[in-house]
Amino acid sequence: MxxxxxxxxxxxxxxxxxxxxxxxxxxxxxxxxxxxxxxxxxxxxxxxxxxxxxxxxxxxxxxxxxxxxxxxxxxxxxxxxxxxxxxxxxxxxxxxxxxxxxxxxxxxxxxxxxxxxxxxxxxxxxxxxxxxxxxxxxxxxxxxxxxxxxxxxxxxxxxxxxxxxxxxxxxxxxxxxxxxxxxxxxxxLSQAVLRRAGAATYPPAQDPLRILFVGRAEARKGFRELMDAIVQVAQEADAGSVANFRVDLLGVPDRDLPETLSPSARRRIFALGRQPDAMLFDLYEAAHIVAAPSRYESFGLVYQEAIAFGRPILASGEDPSAREFVGQTGAGLLASATTGRAIAECLRDMLTSDTLRAELRLKALKAAGTFxxxxxxxxxxxxxxxxxxxxxxxxxxxxx
The missing domain is CATH 3.40.50.2000 (Glycogen Phosphorylase B;)
Incomplete structure (x- = not known):
């Protein structure tokens, strides 16, 4: 044909x-x-x-x-x-x-x-x-x-x-x-992703824990609400009630960051813009958590990539694909809504419990290789x- x-x-x-x-x-x-x-x-x-x-x-x-x-x-x-x-x-x-x-x-x-x-x-x-x-x-x-x-x-x-x-x-x-x-x-998933993911180990708990977001700074992706959650949790990290963290934003340039970010949140955020696949793989390997609180994904490639790398996922229960790929597999936590408060609740749990992250990783690895x-x-x-x-x-x- x-x-x-x-x-x-x-x-x-x-x-x-x-x-x-x-x-x-x-x-x-x-x-x-x-x-x-x-x-x-x-x-x-x-x-x-x-x-x-x-x-x-x-x-x-x-x-x-x-x-x-x-x-x-x-x-x-x-x-x-x-x-x-x-x-x-x-x-x-x-x-x-x-x-x-x-x-x-x-x-x-x-x-x-x-x-x-x-x-x-x-x-x-x-x-x-x-x-x-x-x-x-x-x-x-x-x-x-x-x-x-x-x-x-x-x-x-x-x-x-x-x-x-x-x-x-x-x-x-x-x-x-x-x-x-x-x-x-x-x-x-591409053969390159599967090769890198298959060889990737999970990074040890460290200061800071690394959170990865992949996508554009748009409403459908829940980007503004994720930034609101980062502001809330950054204050708690400053107070020592949750682990210190940094956020890598792949696909988001500095100009797309909200002007309302607090200084505490801003110093933890690294807006990397668009980058080649090699950096994407490096960031997945370095990540402890993949944040993808989209309101809607036609498929959810980020979910699948994160699952292949065995990375715990923070997603939104509003998205049917997230409910299917993250909720049903147990590969991450679903925020009850795409709001800063709901996302912060899940992020707080993931940052404070090494055991939870390990459990989510094991479930992600079990779900890998679906397509x-x-x-x-x-x-x-x-x-x-x-x-x-x-x-x-x-x-x-x-x-x-």
């Missing part, structure tokens, strides 16, 4: 979407698929671990680059660039299927084509990561992004979500009918085959 995979970025670019794209692409290649990734973060063509990568970056001074500067309509620039690149390759040697993320709808202009079925794999929709306080321009942008995501979903021959709960919420958001195939397939590339690749091919067959037999597709 010949597959086109559209990705906003691809490793070594350090993001959750790029990591997912690599796992999907390489799992398919290992199953014998001919895989081409069209990546928006680079130019040129290259090969990596059996996967062909075609760069689709937009030059700022080009017509599409100028189009991107306009509110609303600017969201069409990247889908246009991806469409042209995919169709050019498709004309030379046809693809059987194209896959893309739903996030900001990079395949919106390929949706519904009669000659090329589209499969959309659902990450977190743009609207679920958006600050509610938007300027008029950003409201136009948000409206356009949401419309394009819905267009792509409705023009897809099949969809994939990482958990059943995520699939239900996506179907409600995009108003999808039940006849459209919608599979549940979990992502795998493999072999499973990801086989299940994805099954969806592709269903999409190709259904695409021929239904009236969903419209000639473009």
């Amino acid at each position: 010949r597959t086109a995979l559209i990705a906003w970025d691809y490793p070594p670019s350090p993001s959750g979407l790029s990591t997912a794209a690599r796992e999907i692409a390489e799992s398919l290649a290992e199953q014998g698929c001919d895989v081409t990734v069209f990546s928006g973060d680079r130019t040129g063509t290259s090969m990596s671990d059996g996967v062909r990568i075609v760069g689709c970056a937009i030059e700022e001074r080009s017509a599409l680059g100028r189009l991107r500067t306009y509110a609303g309509i600017g969201h069409l620039a990247a889908p246009r660039r991806f469409r042209d690149a995919v169709l050019s390759a498709h004309a030379a040697v046809p693809f059987d299927v194209v896959e893309a993320t739903n996030w900001y709808a990079p395949a919106a202009l390929l949706a519904g084509r009669r000659d090329l079925p589209l499969v959309t794999r659902n990450s977190t929709p743009a609207s679920w990561s958006r600050d509610s306080r938007l300027s008029p321009r950003n409201r136009v942008d948000a409206w356009a992004a949401d419309r394009l995501e819905r267009r792509q979903a409705h023009g897809s021959a099949a969809l994939i979500s990482n958990t059943a709960e995520h699939g239900r919420r996506i179907a409600d958001l995009y108003r999808l009918d039940a006849r459209r195939p919608h599979a549940t397939i979990g992502l795998s 493999s590339r072999a499973t990801l690749g086989r299940q994805t091919i099954e969806v592709y085959e269903q999409a190709v067959a259904g695409h021929r037999d239904t009236g969903w597709a419209r000639a473009r």
Whole structure:
């Protein structure tokens, strides 16, 4: 099977979407698929671990680059660039299927084509990561992004979500009918993660204990509430009632830190910005606790990585993925709500008890290894085959 995979970025670019794209692409290649990734973060063509990568970056001074500067309509620039690149390759040697993320709808202009079925794999929709306080321009942008995501979903021959709960919420958001195939397939962890995680030991109790947060400083991630909790617990650390600690923020630059941080909290926080995988692995190895109090995760890659490394997780019970991967396995503690007070209660318990951290680590290690590339690749091919067959037999597709 010949597959086109559209990705906003691809490793070594350090993001959750790029990591997912690599796992999907390489799992398919290992199953014998001919895989081409069209990546928006680079130019040129290259090969990596059996996967062909075609760069689709937009030059700022080009017509599409100028189009991107306009509110609303600017969201069409990247889908246009991806469409042209995919169709050019498709004309030379046809693809059987194209896959893309739903996030900001990079395949919106390929949706519904009669000659090329589209499969959309659902990450977190743009609207679920958006600050509610938007300027008029950003409201136009948000409206356009949401419309394009819905267009792509409705023009897809099949969809994939990482958990059943995520699939239900996506179907409600995009108003999808039940006849459209919608599979549940979990992502795998990279071989590099599994190698490092398998060799990682747990650091001894020390001063300071290390807490790791991986992600962006956004409301969905519970970042502001985590910072509120750090302020509360930092005062207790100063008083000696809980262990001293430091917080490593991977993916968060200094400019995104709240101005309301107390001096006690601020001197314990290290905002590291975006970093390559090598630093991510080092930070997991050094961490005593992984703090991930998200309100919602489409899958929860951080949960899975922390579990693989055997690190106790502080998560939020609001997130269905956290309830599944952290709560059901016992690999961490679930805050009763995504609030500073509730997060602080869990963090306090984890900082004051070496025994608790050891128990959570053992449960995390027991839960490790749930998802493999072999499973990801086989299940994805099954969806592709269903999409190709259904695409021929239904009236969903419209000639473009």
